Amino acid sequence: MTPYEKLLAEARGRPFAAIVAWPVEHSRSPALHGFWLRQNRIDGYYGRLPVEPRRAALEELVAFLRRTPNARGCNLTLPHKINILPLLDRIDPIARRIGAVNTVVKQADGSLEGRNTDGFGFLEALKYNAPHWTAASGPVAVLGAGGAARAVVASLIDAGVPELRLVNRTRQSAVELGIAFTPDDGRRIVIGSWSERAELLEGATLLVNTTSLGMKGQPALDIDLAPLPREAVVYDIVYVPLETSLLAAARARGNRCVDGLGMLLHQGRPGFAAWFGKEVDVSTEQRRAVAADLGV
16 A cells, blocks of 8 residues: 555545655654644544655655645645745745745645745744743844744744844855845844854844754754843744753743744644634643653
């Protein structure tokens, strides 16, 4: 049985979406969307679909979504967020600006639209967990310059952050990201070197880690938080583990902390509404259910 046949058998004729990745077994998206399906008594299905990182494999995915009547779309994560772009019929402006797609929505005419909800999820989780923080309150420091950083930087600039300080282990990647997103209204993106990452925390109202440092199986993020104001928010988009070394250190000194699970939960809301026709929100019960699925 192919992965597509398996997904169709599991859906049993119901409207369905799926998380597409390689590998895909680690994804917690089925627990996230399955909770909403049960909560709202929607007769739908959300599964997993392993797709190899080859153009031909992505072309097969696109053809499958187009020809399958009960397919509603999919989520995409590593390594497909960029390579899917030229294969879709439309890319919404936010996804095109970020340069990556994490949500595909099948339209009534069978065409496929690519969207990016990562920035939405990032800001919604920040709003829920640190409601006192405002974009206009001061500088923001962002660590990393990969795909996740693109969505985070775009959302922060669009929210009105007056100054963004960008630091990455490979400085040139940070420079390129800064050039891509520097606004034309006089606000600026400051590029710092990795060796001076602690210095760029001075006066910041928000620190965001978008790197894999601190993730299970990866080295810890080594950063001196002493220059960071204690009223600043510290946000780590890593969610395995939920309490990274960065968050533990920040919490110990009194900073408000936001873990990566909230971003995962909130980024799923627009896709669910598009696929299954129901606006949803994130609840404490759902967070507990997905955290339990993570084994934490």
